[in-house]
Amino acid sequence: MTQKVYKYVIVGGGVSAGYAAREFVQQGLKPGELAIFSTEEFAPYERPTLSKAYLFPEGAARLPNFHVCAGSGGTKQPPEWYTEHGIDLYLSTEVKILDVEAKSLTTSAGATYKYETVVVATGATFVRLADSGVPGADAQGIYYLREIDDADKLLAAIKDKKDGPAVVIGGGYIGLELTACLVKNDVKVTMVYPGPHCMPRLFTPELASFYEGYYEAKGVTIVKGPRATEFEKDESGQVKTVKLKDGTTIQADIVVVGVGAKPRLELLKGQVAEEKGGFKVDGFFKTSVPHVYAVGDIAAFPMKIYGDIRRVEHVDHARKSAIQAVQAIKAEEKGETIPEYDYLPYFYSRSFDLSWQFYGDNVGEAVTWGREAAQASSSKFGTYWIKDGKVVGAFLEGGSPEENKAIAKVAKEQPAVSSKDELLSAGLSFATTI
Structure with a gap:
């Protein structure tokens, strides 16, 4: 069987993929040159919407309204946009093998495709408590958030357990934003996090005290210090209580966990150079293998403004790094150069x-x-x-x-x-x- 060959392939179907696709089109993409492989069933969308507006009881965000590139004020790109521009969008398709030497990829269904240049944009996934061996962490009623499917499961639980208490594990972005969504749905929430205050990687104690006070005024109970060490289940396997290290037990019909993320490195592991927990790239997001680019959460890139190497997990960087990579690819084809990536770290949040x-x-x-x-x-x-x-x-x-x-x-x-x-x-x- 003849293998299909693409000039460009993007592995990953998140924010980076959508913005890279738009940049390829703006750079003069020809029909049939680009394919995107995504494990999700939806065309690329603005992932932050899931923790900010998707769970709202009224006026909730729904597709196609938050397909990329809506988050930067651009034109939304529903599935038909990719068709109109001659881009093959392989949805619900997992890439199991990416062979950079052979310039080929193989899907879980066994289909193999060849390419000339690949942009790897596999992003990150949530840290599961079950992977750390926390007893009972495999109970029903424990939720994580990364994709629309995760959000839909949590939304169904909110409707099903309308009067039940919820426990949010984690005091970072996900914990704070999802707590706000739960409160908007009239769910009584207890937040549990081990640090001395919320958002410890950014907030000073003084900043954190304001936000914690604000949340408490909304009816949120905050428990700081002890970690969640066990989840008790009922006879049906549904979570019923959260046990903390200090012996405290908290009733819970719903548990939402937001304790961090880990980059998805499996496909390129051992094939390109690594650094700082990601794949080492230059100022154009080229890896140690010339025809392989890595963008977004998985890229350890030169932070020009500070003169060091960093890996950034944020939607702003996901967008901008994808654009930079595509511009670099097209410039190299023309024998031209572009300025190196000059990124200013940027983070934001909205809740209540x-x-x-x-x-x-x-x-x-x-x-x-x-x-x-x-x-x-x-x-x-x-x-x-x-x-x-x-x-x-x-x-x-x-x-x-x-x-x-x-x-x-x-x-x-x-x-x-x-x-x-x-x-x-x-x-x-x-x-x-x-």
């Missing part, structure tokens, strides 16, 4: 009436301003991080688009600051006057 953005690096001394008025519904407050006399990071709650652009500019330009008091007194105006 809250909306914050962060840019830069959260290293050095943190200076929080505006907290004295933070209880007001329209209040703005934020934090700057100072290192070596320069502002290297900026966080803002409740900012307008213009104000958020201002803090991004501060983090990018890293202006000098004379003292901590200067930032405390200036507050947001320090950013808006740069």
